[in-house]
Amino acid sequence: MFASARKLLRRRPAPPAAGALSTNPDERAGSSIRLSWVWTTATHPDANLGDALSAVIVSAMSGLKVERASFGQPVERLAAVGTIGHAQHGGKIHLWGTGFDLKRNWKGALSAYEIPANTELVVHGVRGRRTATALRKLGLQVPDVFGDPVWFLPRVFPFEHREKDCELGVIVHISELDTATAVASVRANLARYDIPPSLTSSIRIINTYTPPTLEGLRDKVREIASCRRILSTSLHGLVIAETYGIPCAWFANQKGSSGFISIEGDRPIDHRMIDFYSGVDRDCVLSYVQPMQSTTDWDQAMRFLDAHWSPLAYTGERLFDAFPLDRVVKFERQRWKARPGLLEANPY
Numbered sequence: 001m002f003a004s005a006r007k008l009l010r011r012r013p014a015p016p017a018a019g020a021l022s023t024n025p026d027e028r029a030g031s032s033i034r035l036s037w038v039w040t041t042a043t044h045p046d047a048n049l050g051d052a053l054s055a056v057i058v059s060a061m062s063g064l065k066v067e068r069a070s071f072g073q074p075v076e077r078l079a080a081v082g083t084i085g086h087a088q089h090g091g092k093i094h095l096w097g098t099g100f101d102l103k104r105n106w107k108g109a110l111s112a113y114e115i116p117a118n119t120e121l122v123v124h125g126v127r128g129r130r131t132a133t134a135l136r137k138l139g140l141q142v143p144d145v146f147g148d149p150v151w152f153l154p155r156v157f158p159f160e161h162r163e164k165d166c167e168l169g170v171i172v173h174i175s176e177l178d179t180a181t182a183v184a185s186v187r188a189n190l191a192r193y194d195i196p197p198s199l200t201s202s203i204r205i206i207n208t209y210t211p212p213t214l215e216g217l218r219d220k221v222r223e224i225a226s227c228r229r230i231l232s233t234s235l236h237g238l239v240i241a242e243t244y245g246i247p248c249a250w251f252a253n254q255k256g257s258s259g260f261i262s263i264e265g266d267r268p269i270d271h272r273m274i275d276f277y278s279g280v281d282r283d284c285v286l287s288y289v290q291p292m293q294s295t296t297d298w299d300q301a302m303r304f305l306d307a308h309w310s311p312l313a314y315t316g317e318r319l320f321d322a323f324p325l326d327r328v329v330k331f332e333r334q335r336w337k338a339r340p341g342l343l344e345a346n347p348y
Contacts, residue, residue: 016124017094017324019076022067033062033325034069034077036088040212040348046182047212048174049220050150050236052348054081056217057149059346060156060338061320063328066346071106074118078324080149083235083272085131089116094324097149099127099275102134114138125322128279130271146279147319150239155329155336156343157218159225159244167202168302169227170251171237174208182209182216192253192290195298203298208234212348229305231288235272242280247309252287258304260284280314 023031035058038051055066058080069077071084076092079085085100087108105111106119115121115138125145126132132142154160170193177184184207186193195203206223210216221240224230230241230248241248250273252261261267262284263274273285288304290296320331329336 012326015325016122017076017078017096019092020078020094020325021064032065032067033058034073034075035066036069036071036073036077036079036084036093037082038084039068044180045212046180046209047217047348049208049210049217050234050239051082052210052212052217053150053153053236055346055348056156056214056343057081057152059343060336061152061323061327061329062325063339063342064325065342068347081236085121085126086113088121089119091118092120092122094122094124095126096124096322096324097127097147097319098131099148099272100131100134101271102131103271115140122324124324125319126279128275128277130275130278143322145318145322147314147316148236148239148276148279149319150236151243151314151316151319152336153221153240154243155334156338157221157225158335159222162222162225164226164228166204166227168229168231168298168305169204169206169224171206171208171224171230171232171234173233176233177207177209180209182207182211184209189293191293192296194295199298206237208237214344214346214348217348229302231301231305235270235276238273239276242312245311247305249286249288249305249309252289253292254289256289258287258289259308261287280312282312 020034021031037054040047059066071087072090074090078094079088079098080096083099083101085098086104087106089106102113106116123140123142127148128146135142172186176186178187210220224240225244230246231251232238233251238248256267261269263278269285277285286308288301317331
């Protein structure tokens, strides 16, 4: 009896998001995490890299499988990577590194964001300061914990010795593709993506759609990591480049000159870029400006990156510490080895 009592006293308290586990939090064996993210469907069979990496990072940190929890499922769940916070409704949602489109409601309609009825948001950290400010105005308690969980990707897919076989990778947003598939090409009418024959061996257009497998995701990250420089209209193209220390810039389509565009200035910036860079303590977004209908001077673009990019000082330690479930990895470890078969077994 006394031994049982001592065992109970030694038991660690349940983590903040224990209710997002599909079984008793005291019985880790067989447990899985109810996670909301944008997953594959029958009509969209290929995974979008940034969205799918949510399952990779959460699973690697927790040592548990993830299971799909829809944005409107009336259960306790976790939301991590992606601009998906505004779409969550119903149930209790733990937010960790999540972004919001604050100009949309939970149905996706253009309207100032308000917390939906019958919805409880528990904030452990958000992607950036813009999201935090808006949620605080709605009465939520939001800690000063910022960052995108994809920041931890090099610990899961360590490519530090990867050969650089591409001078410039150009990562396109999924809206710029002709189909929503891993084999899609950039829409033919977007002249800025034209690459002359003399540069096809050194410049690569990168589509973020990938087969929905761990190997498919790893191969896509490897492709990005093999580039010496990155231009991207995809947020996670930039996050991945920054965390692997690859010189990068937002491939902007607007009036004005290239350079450091102030987050607080008058020039428009994609709200996702503002949120991420505000969260890593930058007050501007390095931007290479190129109209969609004009061909790009690729040599000039590469010289621009070489002259202007500098690495982030952000470490992600506070975001790591705010992970609301038990962790099986340590922040100081540069490589996180998942148990065999864990990440491969997740749905993507």
